[in-house]
Amino acid sequence: AQSVAQPEDQVNVAEGNPLTVKCTYSVSGNPYLFWYVQYPNRGLQFLLKYITGDNLVKGSYGFEAEFNKSQTSFHLKKPSALVSDSALYFCAVRPLSWANNLFFGTGTRLTVIP
Amino acid sequence: KAGVTQTPRYLIKTRGQQVTLSCSPISGHRSVSWYQQTPGQGLQFLFEYFSETQRNKGNFPGRFSGRQFSNSRSEMNVSTLELGDSALYLCAIRTKKNEQFFGPGTRLTVL
Numbered sequence: 674a675q676s677v678a679q680p681e682d683q684v685n686v687a688e689g690n691p692l693t694v695k696c697t698y699s700v701s702g703n704p705y706l707f708w709y710v711q712y713p714n715r716g717l718q719f720l721l722k723y724i725t726g727d728n729l730v731k732g733s734y735g736f737e738a739e740f741n742k743s744q745t746s747f748h749l750k751k752p753s754a755l756v757s758d759s760a761l762y763f764c765a766v767r768p769l770s771w772a773n774n775l776f777f778g779t780g781t782r783l784t785v786i787p
Numbered sequence: 788k789a790g791v792t793q794t795p796r797y798l799i800k801t802r803g804q805q806v807t808l809s810c811s812p813i814s815g816h817r818s819v820s821w822y823q824q825t826p827g828q829g830l831q832f833l834f835e836y837f838s839e840t841q842r843n844k845g846n847f848p849g850r851f852s853g854r855q856f857s858n859s860r861s862e863m864n865v866s867t868l869e870l871g872d873s874a875l876y877l878c879a880i881r882t883k884k885n886e887q888f889f890g891p892g893t894r895l896t897v898l
Contacts, residue, residue: 714894715892716889716890717879717889718889719886719887722885722886773818773835773879773887774835774843775820775822775830775887776832777831778829780829780830
């Protein structure tokens with residue numbers, strides 16, 4: 674069975690500091706991995722994805738994520754946090770199949786403190 | 788450019804009623820997926836439609852159903868509403884870059 678874990682419900686970071694939002698996954702085979710962000714009263718916005726290739730993936734708004742197959746992790750990172758990065762972040766996995774359903778983590782609320 | 792419109796944006800119903808939500812992909816993408824988001828259960832996959840056929844379904848009761856039309860527009864129906872059906876319902880399309888692009892959602896409140 675597929676699963677995604679985001680071990681931290683809340684992450685606080687000071688503006689200008691680097692941030693990390695953690696994600697681990699469990700799936701058969703090689704998965705597609707995604708990060709999405711959700712602002713209040715909005716839908717999900719795509720940040721980045723990993724399918725194959727370089728383990729370091731760069732995405733929107735200066736975010737990047739590192740795929741680690743041995744640790745089955747896909748942590749989201751940003752070198753310098755902005756107050757506007759404060760939002761709810763979701764990690765998701767799509768099993769490598771014809772289906773398009775995503776399995777989501779429970780989400781991590783990121784708060785960037787001015 | 789991919790885009791998804793969901794209507795209505797907000798909806799209030801009472802227990803026992805039924806509701807229909809709509810999702811319209813702007814550029815006619817053939818794959819449309821639906822998700823339910825609640826504080827307690829998080830984001831859960833409901834079902835996916837591809838070229839008017841349901842090809843994947845999540846673990847939801849039969850009260851939840853959907854369909855897709857030839858123009859790729861999709862509807863989701865929930866019958867005999869329960870309080871626990873209060874949620875944000877999100878529709879997503881699959882882009883050519885193999886990403887899921889989400890609409891703004893419909894906020895359903897069941898009283």
